[in-house]
Amino acid sequence: xxxxxxxxxxxxxxxxxxxxxxxxxxxxxxxxxxxxxxxxxxxxxxxxxxxxxxxxxxxxxxxxxxxxxxxxxxxxxxxxxxxxxxxxxxxxxxxxxxxxxxxxxxxxxxxxxxxxxxxxxxxxxxxxxxxxxxxxxxxxxxxxxxxxxxxxxxxxxxxxxxxxxxxxxxxxxxxxxxxxxxxxxxxxxxxxxxxxxxxxxxxxxxxxxxxxxxxxxxxxxxxxxxxxxxxxxxxxxxxxxxxxxxxxxxxxxxxxxxxxxxxxxxxxxxxxxxxxxxxxxxxxxxxxxxxxxxxxxxxxxxxxxxxxxxxxxxxxxxxxxxxxxxxxxxxxxxxxxxxxxxxxxxxxxxxxxxxxxxxxxxxxxxxxxxxxxxxxxxxxxxxxxxxxxxxxxxxxxxxxxxxxxxxxxxxxxxxxxxxxxxxxxxxxxxxxxxxxxxxxxxxxxxxxxxxxxxxxxxxxxxxxxxxxxxxxxxxxxxxxxxxxxxxxxxxxxxxxxxxxxxxxxxxxxxxxxxxxxxxxxx
Amino acid sequence: xxxxxxxxxxxxxxxxxxxxxxxxxxxxxxxxxxxxxxxxxxxxxxxxxxxxxxxxxxxxxxxxxxxxxxxxxxxxxxxxxxxxxxxxxxxxxxxxxxxxxxxxxxxxxxxxxxxx
Numbered sequence: 001x002x003x004x005x006x007x008x009x010x011x012x013x014x015x016x017x018x019x020x021x022x023x024x025x026x027x028x029x030x031x032x033x034x035x036x037x038x039x040x041x042x043x044x045x046x047x048x049x050x051x052x053x054x055x056x057x058x059x060x061x062x063x064x065x066x067x068x069x070x071x072x073x074x075x076x077x078x079x080x081x082x083x084x085x086x087x088x089x090x091x092x093x094x095x096x097x098x099x100x101x102x103x104x105x106x107x108x109x110x111x112x113x114x115x116x117x118x119x120x121x122x123x124x125x126x127x128x129x130x131x132x133x134x135x136x137x138x139x140x141x142x143x144x145x146x147x148x149x150x151x152x153x154x155x156x157x158x159x160x161x162x163x164x165x166x167x168x169x170x171x172x173x174x175x176x177x178x179x180x181x182x183x184x185x186x187x188x189x190x191x192x193x194x195x196x197x198x199x200x201x202x203x204x205x206x207x208x209x210x211x212x213x214x215x216x217x218x219x220x221x222x223x224x225x226x227x228x229x230x231x232x233x234x235x236x237x238x239x240x241x242x243x244x245x246x247x248x249x250x251x252x253x254x255x256x257x258x259x260x261x262x263x264x265x266x267x268x269x270x271x272x273x274x275x276x277x278x279x280x281x282x283x284x285x286x287x288x289x290x291x292x293x294x295x296x297x298x299x300x301x302x303x304x305x306x307x308x309x310x311x312x313x314x315x316x317x318x319x320x321x322x323x324x325x326x327x328x329x330x331x332x333x334x335x336x337x338x339x340x341x342x343x344x345x346x347x348x349x350x351x352x353x354x355x356x357x358x359x360x361x362x363x364x365x366x367x368x369x370x371x372x373x374x375x376x377x378x379x380x381x382x383x384x385x386x387x388x389x390x391x392x393x394x395x396x397x398x399x400x401x402x403x404x405x406x407x408x409x410x411x412x413x414x415x416x417x418x419x420x421x422x423x424x425x426x427x428x429x430x431x432x433x434x435x436x437x438x439x440x441x442x443x444x445x446x447x448x449x450x451x452x453x454x455x456x457x458x459x460x461x462x463x464x465x466x467x468x469x470x471x472x473x474x475x476x477x478x479x480x481x482x483x484x485x486x487x488x489x490x491x492x493x494x495x496x497x498x499x500x501x502x503x504x505x506x507x508x509x510x511x512x513x514x515x516x517x518x519x520x521x522x
Numbered sequence: 523x524x525x526x527x528x529x530x531x532x533x534x535x536x537x538x539x540x541x542x543x544x545x546x547x548x549x550x551x552x553x554x555x556x557x558x559x560x561x562x563x564x565x566x567x568x569x570x571x572x573x574x575x576x577x578x579x580x581x582x583x584x585x586x587x588x589x590x591x592x593x594x595x596x597x598x599x600x601x602x603x604x605x606x607x608x609x610x611x612x613x614x615x616x617x618x619x620x621x622x623x624x625x626x627x628x629x630x631x632x633x634x635x636x637x638x
Contacts, residue, residue, distance in 0.1 A: 180613050184620060219635060223627040231620050238623060240609055240616045284634040288627060299605060306595070306602065308587050348530040383587040388580065412536035412543075417527055424531040446591070454587035459580035489536055494524035 001051075006071055008052040009064040009087040012097065013136045015045050020129035027122035038108050038125050042132065046101035053094045057498065061506075061516040062089045063142075074517050082204045082517055088142030090513060091502030095354065096139040096266050098499070099361040102484060103259050104132045107252040110369055110477030113470070114252055114376060115164075124164055124250075130157040131256060138263045142517060144193045144275075145203045147267060151189060154260050155182035155232075162249040162257075174248035177241045185228040192224035205275050206517030209510060214279035222280070225271045226288075232264035234319045235326065236296040242319055243303075247311035247381065251372020252477070254311065255365030258318055262357050265325060269507055272333055277510035286334025290433065293326030297440045305447040309381045310371045313451055317367070317407060320440060321360050327437070328353025328422040331429045332504070342508070345425040350504040352421030355496060359414045359488060363406040366481040370400040373470040373478070374455055383454045386464075390456040393469050397456050399478045404452060406485050408445035414488035421496075 004011070019041035027034035056062050064071045064087040074082045089097070108128060115124055134154025141147050159182060163175025193203070195217050202208045212218060227238070234242035246254050272285060300320025307313035332350030335341035373396045375381055377389065390397040402413070409419040419441060427434040469475070488495050506513070527534040561567045570577045577583065595602060608615065 177613050177616070181616060181620075184617055188624070214635075216632065216635070219631040220628055223624055223631055227620065227624040227627055230623075237608060237619050238616075240619065241613070244611065281631065281634050281638070284630065288630065302598070302601070302605065303609075305591065306606075345530060387584040387586070411534075412539040417534060417536070420534055421527070421529050424529040428531075450587065450590045453585070453590065458584035461581050461584065462579075463581075491524045492527040492534065492536065496527060497524075 004048070005051055005055045007064070008048045008055075009062060009089050009140050010066065012045055012048050012052070012101075013087075013133055013140065015041050015048075016129040016132040016136070020126045020133065023125045023129060024122050027125065031121070034122065034125060035112055038129065039105070039112075041129070042101070042105045042108050045132070045136075046105050049094070049097045049101040052089060053098055053499075056089060056091065056094050057502065060090075061512060063087070063516050064089075074519075081202060081207050085146055086142040086204060086206075086517060087140045088206065088513065088516060089140050090516075091499075091506035092266065092269070092354070092504075093139045093506075095358065095499050095503040096263060097136060099262065099358060100132070100135045100139065100259050102480070103361055103365050104128075104135070104256060106365065106369075106477040106480045107256045109480070110252040110255070110372070110474050111250070112473040114372055114474055115250055116471075118165065118250075120164070120166075124161070127157040127161050127164075128253070128256070131161065131253075131260070135256075135260055135263050138267060142205050143203050144196065144205055144208070147205075148186065148189050148193060151232075151264070151267070152182075152186050154263065155179070155186060158182070158253070158257055158260060161253040162245050164250055164253070165248075168248075171248045174245040178245040181231060181241045181245075185232050188224045188228040192221035192228070195221040195224075204517060205270065206514040209275050209278065210514050210518055212276065212279055214276070214281075218276075218279075222271065222276055222285070226268055226285070229264045229268035229271070230292065233261045233268070233322055234296075235292050235322065236299045236319065239296070239300070239319045243307075243312045243315035246315040246318065247309060251311075251368050251375065254314075254368040254372070258364045258368065259361055261318070261322065262361060265322065265357070269329055273336070273507040274510055274513050277336070280333075280336075282336040283334050286330050286332075286336070289326050289330030289333060293323045293330050294433065294436055295323070296320065296326060297323030298436060301440045301443040301447065305443060305450065308383050310374055310383050310386075310451065310455065311368070311381050313383070313447070314364075314367050314371050317444065317447070318360075318364050320444065321356070321364065321407065323440070324356050324419065324422055324437065325353045325360070327426060327433055328356060329507075331426045331433070332508075334429065336508070341429075345428040347501075347504055347508065348421060348425035349429065350507060351496065351500045352418055352423075352425055354503045354507075355418035355421055355500045356415075358495070358500070359406065359418045359485075362481050362484040362488065363403045363415060366399060366478055366485070367403040367407065369474065369478045369481070370396050370403060373474055376470050376474070377467050378464060383451060386455040386461075388456070388458045388460040389464060391460040392464060392467050393456070395469055395475050396478070399475075399482050400452065400456065402482050402485055404445075404448040406489075408448055409441045410445065412489055414485050414492065417488070417492040 066085040134150045137150030159175045159179035165171045231238035304316035328349045332346045335346040406413040406415040409415045423434045525537045
């Protein structure tokens with residue numbers, strides 16, 4: 001078991017990668033064996049992630065050096081700096097890993113029925129597992145160039161999955177937009193990495209953080225990294241591609257794409273706090289995040305109210321909710337250089353933002369899955385053609401209500417726990433932020449009520465009288481996420497103490513991240 | 523207690539909220555049980571009444587998504603005109619926004635650096 005935990009960071013990345021390439025030959029022989037391979041590999045990966053999380057909670061940051069005689073030997077003999085590929089998993093990365101393992105497993109289970117009637121299923125699961133590999137790689141890597149490589153893996157597989165249903169033109173357009181936006185963002189990330197490498201001859205995040213000077217080139221690199229990752233998360237006004245792409249993908253993939261957005265947000269936080277943490281002009285960058293975060297919250301929700309396509313409606317809400325995270329973490333960043341304010345409310349604001357990532361990762365894929373269930377039942381995403389579906393889709397209705405109450409921040413659901421943490425902490429920074437947050441929450445509830453009425457309420461419509469509730473695997477996948485919501489709802493403090501505060505502290509404590517690689521605090 | 527979330531300013535306990543909710547539901551149920559039980563099902567007593575007008579079929583009487591919040595959109599018409607304008611669906615425009623936001627961010631960071 002000890003060896004398994006020691007090698008778990010690379011196993012968590014390598015197992016889905018290996019399974020991705022096995023899916024095709026096994027799938028050609030047996031569909032059941034292929035499905036079993038996908039579910040078993042993702043379940044085992046989830047087990048490894050939780051085992052690694054337990055280890056990190058006891059022993060601190062977990063380092064894994066590829067190709068070294070010992071995984072914790074970061075600097076080879078005769079070298080002054082780390083040159084090998086290093087995976088560095090701390091409280092923040094493992095929280096993202098936990099989220100990714102749960103959602104990807106739920107998405108794979110959901111896909112078993114959701115894409116059962118589609119052609120090209122072997123390729124679908126290969127791409128799904130490659131996306132899982134890319135996501136874990138982004139979360140666990142301690143190396144900037146590998147961050148770019150894993151970003152590309154996740155983006156290319158994501159684009160192919162968006163365009164998976166080749167029979168309709170909108171999926172091809174969505175996939176095309178996603179790959180263009182991802183390629184531009186990836187290119188800018190690579191350019192920024194080049195700027196840093198040219199100056200410091202380093203790619204390791206911890207080693208770079210130790211020597212970075214915040215020169216003019218560093219500032220340009222920071223802007224490129226920050227805005228490229230922000231575009232991938234759908235930050236307003238760079239969100240325009242987001243609903244076009246997310247609304248046309250199979251619902252299971254849309255749920256996973258939400259987490260890849262979180263992974264890009266994680267990368268942006270890692271850049272601001274860990275890479276530039278010691279030199280960054282924190283109030284200025286913090287305010288940039290806050291202003292764009294507020295725009296994201298407000299424009300996202302007002303655009304969502306306007307939508308008539310259930311998946312576009314959900315996509316705009318995903319954008320809006322991401323704004324809360326930018327604002328929470330932005331406030332924490334703005335006071336990063338002031339230990340008194342950081343202790344008073346900055347840490348709580350960062351924790352609130354991170355807690356909202358976790359909550360969003362449970363309720364947003366759940367809502368996308370319910371949107372997929374509506375599409376599965378009615379054959380349309382158009383809310384104007386729906387109505388009275390609660391009569392036939394009882395489980396979907398209940399699960400939609402759970403997701404709706406959670407995203408709207410209605411007590412006692414988990415969305416409320418993270419929102420109250422954000423509201424109360426950012427209120428002490430600037431009360432206007434909290435007021436806007438509450439208005440956005442009210443609009444969120446109003447728009448979900450509208451969609452609920454349109455799709456589920458009313459008398460049974462003649463065209464939908466003959467249908468049946470969606471298959472069991474789709475219900476089970478939605479229940480996994482709903483169970484996550486219920487657990488976080490009942491034990492918010494347990495989650496905050498065990499996962500959220502360590503994640504926030506991992507962002508704040510730049511020295512610990514550097515020390516784990518270089519063995520010396522700057 | 524694993525249920526009490528300290529927000530630094532106050533606290534939040536979902537268990538207390540759930541208990542309060544259950545108590546309210548019990549009270550509501552108590553009053554509901556005291557309501558009229560003698561109505562006859564499948565008679566005019568239980569049917570939809572629209573001032574004597576004929577009740578439309580299920581498909582016709584369902585209020586569709588396009589008719590909800592009409593006043594909200596009418597009031598915010600100008601806002602929506604402005605906010606819908608960048609949503610062209612053209613990828614070139616999307617990338618232009620990226621270039622513009624990146625340029626603004628670089629300028630802000632450089633000016634902030636000069637001001638120090």
